[in-house]
Amino acid sequence: MAAANGPASNVNTSAAPPPRPGGLPRIQTKAATKAAASGKAEDVICHDDSVPTVKAQTIDELHSLQKKRSAPTTPSNLDGALQSPTAFSLISDEERQRLQLQSISASLASLTRETGPKVVKGDPKRKPETPKTQQQQQDYFSTPAINISDSALKFTHVLYNLSPAELYEQAVKYEHGSFITSSGALATLSGARTGRSPRDKRVVKDEDTSDDLWWGKGSPNIEMDEHTFLVNRERAVDYLNSLDKVFVNDQFLNWDPENRIKVRIVSARAYHSLFMHNMCIRPTPEELENFGNPDFTIYNAGQFPCNRYTHYMTSSTSIDINLARREMVILGTQYAGEMKKGLFSVMHYLMPMRGILSLHSGCNMGKEGDVALFFGLSGTGKTTLSTDHNRLLIGDDEHCWSDNGVSNIEGGCYAKCADLSAEKEPDIFDAIKFGTVLENVVFDEHTREVEYGDKSVTENTRAAYPIEYIPNAKIPCVGPQPKNVILLACDAFGVLPPVSKLSLAQTMYHFITGYTALVAGTEDGIREPQATFSACFGAAFIMLHPTKYAAMLAEKMQKYGATGWLVNTGWSGGRYGVGSRIKLPFTRRIINAIHSGSLLKAEYGKTEIFGLEIPAKVDGVPPEILNPMNAWENKEAYKETLMKLAILFKQNFEVFAKYNIGSDCKLTEEILAAGPNI
Numbered sequence: 001m002a003a004a005n006g007p008a009s010n011v012n013t014s015a016a017p018p019p020r021p022g023g024l025p026r027i028q029t030k031a032a033t034k035a036a037a038s039g040k041a042e043d044v045i046c047h048d049d050s051v052p053t054v055k056a057q058t059i060d061e062l063h064s065l066q067k068k069r070s071a072p073t074t075p076s077n078l079d080g081a082l083q084s085p086t087a088f089s090l091i092s093d094e095e096r097q098r099l100q101l102q103s104i105s106a107s108l109a110s111l112t113r114e115t116g117p118k119v120v121k122g123d124p125k126r127k128p129e130t131p132k133t134q135q136q137q138q139d140y141f142s143t144p145a146i147n148i149s150d151s152a153l154k155f156t157h158v159l160y161n162l163s164p165a166e167l168y169e170q171a172v173k174y175e176h177g178s179f180i181t182s183s184g185a186l187a188t189l190s191g192a193r194t195g196r197s198p199r200d201k202r203v204v205k206d207e208d209t210s211d212d213l214w215w216g217k218g219s220p221n222i223e224m225d226e227h228t229f230l231v232n233r234e235r236a237v238d239y240l241n242s243l244d245k246v247f248v249n250d251q252f253l254n255w256d257p258e259n260r261i262k263v264r265i266v267s268a269r270a271y272h273s274l275f276m277h278n279m280c281i282r283p284t285p286e287e288l289e290n291f292g293n294p295d296f297t298i299y300n301a302g303q304f305p306c307n308r309y310t311h312y313m314t315s316s317t318s319i320d321i322n323l324a325r326r327e328m329v330i331l332g333t334q335y336a337g338e339m340k341k342g343l344f345s346v347m348h349y350l351m352p353m354r355g356i357l358s359l360h361s362g363c364n365m366g367k368e369g370d371v372a373l374f375f376g377l378s379g380t381g382k383t384t385l386s387t388d389h390n391r392l393l394i395g396d397d398e399h400c401w402s403d404n405g406v407s408n409i410e411g412g413c414y415a416k417c418a419d420l421s422a423e424k425e426p427d428i429f430d431a432i433k434f435g436t437v438l439e440n441v442v443f444d445e446h447t448r449e450v451e452y453g454d455k456s457v458t459e460n461t462r463a464a465y466p467i468e469y470i471p472n473a474k475i476p477c478v479g480p481q482p483k484n485v486i487l488l489a490c491d492a493f494g495v496l497p498p499v500s501k502l503s504l505a506q507t508m509y510h511f512i513t514g515y516t517a518l519v520a521g522t523e524d525g526i527r528e529p530q531a532t533f534s535a536c537f538g539a540a541f542i543m544l545h546p547t548k549y550a551a552m553l554a555e556k557m558q559k560y561g562a563t564g565w566l567v568n569t570g571w572s573g574g575r576y577g578v579g580s581r582i583k584l585p586f587t588r589r590i591i592n593a594i595h596s597g598s599l600l601k602a603e604y605g606k607t608e609i610f611g612l613e614i615p616a617k618v619d620g621v622p623p624e625i626l627n628p629m630n631a632w633e634n635k636e637a638y639k640e641t642l643m644k645l646a647i648l649f650k651q652n653f654e655v656f657a658k659y660n661i662g663s664d665c666k667l668t669e670e671i672l673a674a675g676p677n678i
């Protein structure tokens with residue numbers, strides 16, 4: 001009821017009746033006016049019908065009005081069915097739902113039992129809506145209200161391809177450390193692991209893979225036997241089935257329709273489901289209805305560790321790939337990048353078998369259709385430089401190069417966020433909005449404003465967003481044959497030129513070498529730069545011997561006449577601690593000159609030791625930085641550092657010296673000669 005001492009004067013207009021002593025004026029309704037006029041006492045009831053009332057009798061009914069069912073997407077008429085005569089489109093909605101649940105149950109089946117778990121769709125915490133069909137009624141009434149440890153008696157609740165909004169609600173309600181930031185992104189924590197764990201990756205070695213894959217020194221593929229894989233698979237599946245709900249994503253990889261792969265991701269967290277929703281290609285509702293069974297399945301048990309008494313386990317984390325079973329198991333890490341890069345490894349096996357080259361590269365296209373690839377190890381600028389306001393973004397990290405041209409493997413981008421700013425990287429900054437997953441960032445407790453400069457949780461803070469969040473994304477993410485192949489290195493030694501033009505042999509040499517040098521840590525003052533060599537700029541993800549990919553790259557570059565470039569996005573004027581990182585606007589101008597073709601026409605000189613061709617002039621770039629020797633004050637220190645790096649290159653390449661690249665011995669010899677000359 002109205003408070004006796006309320007600010008009555010505020011509502012006291014001249015038309016209103018005078019205030020009653022000690023209270024607000026009586027609200028004048030039409031009924032009251034009519035009743036007052038007619039003088040009938042029973043009509044003088046104080047009620048306000050000037051606003052329409054809701055069309056519901058109860059609160060529950062009101063809530064049921066709020067949520068509208070998604071419209072069915074499959075045309076139910078015969079015409080529609082005949083247009084796409086797939087098995088699925090000819091069946092009823094109920095039958096399709098049943099097959100879908102059957103497929104999910106089969107995915108979650110323990111291999112030691114005859115049948116999969118009983119699965120139902122929906123959040124176990126939510127009161128199900130009144131069941132409509134007989135099947136739904138059965139499911140509804142046989143769902144036990146309490147959790148029973150015996151999985152045979154328990155239902156597994158499946159949250160299937162939820163929307164970002166639904167996943168936000170799940171994350172915020174049930175996952176510690178999940179918050180909505182001021183720009184609308186979902187900030188979350190990945191737990192103890194904030195990066196990938198390459199030493200915990202295992203690949204099943206069987207009859208086929210023992211011959212096909214690259215094993216041994218330098219290879220990322222650490223072997224595991226089939227039985228141990230099954231032990232870990234069982235552990236993950238049992239864990240997932242013991243939860244009161246699991247998330248299931250059915251999505252695609254590869255925008256090339258002829259080489260599209262269907263993937264299913266079963267995970268324990270809304271964070272993981274939203275991450276993959278953003279990173280894989282999102283099926284249309286029609287494609288989802290016709291999804292059927294996946295080509296590859298990930299079981300992500302997240303925080304649940306592997307058993308350290310299990311053979312081959314060296315920590316509580318294990319990421320296991322079984323190519324024959326087309327499955328991957330993740331135990332003991334919640335870092336979502338394991339799923340993304342695990343699938344990338346799988347593509348590095350599947351695609352070359354079809355003559356398609358898989359690439360750890362970014363890719364964009366000019367308005368005239370000129371495509372550039374950006375290779376480089378983590379943190380060298382693939383995402384930053386392929387996200388270019390003046391060009392169409394095809395993808396930032398994983399691509400395929402086939403005779404049809406290039407295609408992105410993914411449906412999203414995964415950008416580094418450390419020191420991100422709207423000025424330097426506007427498109428990435430603006431992509432961090434509703435739907436984007438923000439990993440391990442620090443934000444203001446009250447305003448939820450993200451502080452990208454704060455690396456208290458980790459240096460590897462990340463944003464995962466759907467590619468269409470970049471305004472000039474090229475959808476579908478495919479393009480014609482590449483014109484430029486740009487190899488990025490962040491050289492913390494500061495001796496590589498900001499840009500050099502490469503011969504085909506040099507491109508192959510630097511591609512196989514896969515160099516970058518980062519600084520181990522920046523917290524406690526100056527540290528030594530650490531040279532990293534990673535074959536094909538992605539040794540952690542390749543499955544075959546590096547020379548196989550190199551041969552394919554050489555063949556494609558030759559066939560389509562692409563030019564190779566080496567771009568140093570790292571230090572200039574001295575090594576880390578003495579010089580400084582090349583300004584991003586300068587690197588962008590260099591890249592622009594490559595795209596426009598103007599750099600191809602520049603005058604070139606050759607550097608000592610590395611024999612790199614460097615331009616005398618690039619528009620908008622200080623000429624003194626183009627030759628690193630000129631940028632260093634201490635020339636002796638430059639020569640010493642250059643020699644040091646050259647020796648590291650030589651040592652790294654020794655293992656490849658005994659391999660032939662492709663069928664052409666001449667190319668192999670040329671490649672060997674294309675390295676530093678000391």
Ligand SMILES: Nc1ncnc2c1ncn2[C@@H]1O[C@H](COP(=O)(O)OP(=O)(O)OP(=O)(O)O)[C@@H](O)[C@H]1O
Pocket residue numbers: 376377378379380381382383384385396397414415416417418425569570581582583584585587
């Ligand atoms: N001259 C420069 N060129 C490119 N990037 C630079 C430069 N100077 C600083 N940077 C910073 O370096 C980082 C490059 O990271 P980016 O996300 O592009 O790496 P990436 O190659 O995509 O790695 P990953 O494979 O791990 O995703 C960004 O934070 C960017 O702001």
Ligand SMILES: O=C([O-])CC(=O)C(=O)O
Pocket residue numbers: 195196337338341377378397414
């Ligand atoms: O995989 C990751 O976590 C980050 C990444 O893109 C890379 O390392 O190339």
Ligand SMILES: [Ca+2]
Pocket residue numbers: 382383396397414415416
């Ligand atoms: Ca990236």
Ligand SMILES: [Mn+2]
Pocket residue numbers: 360378397
């Ligand atoms: Mn990457």
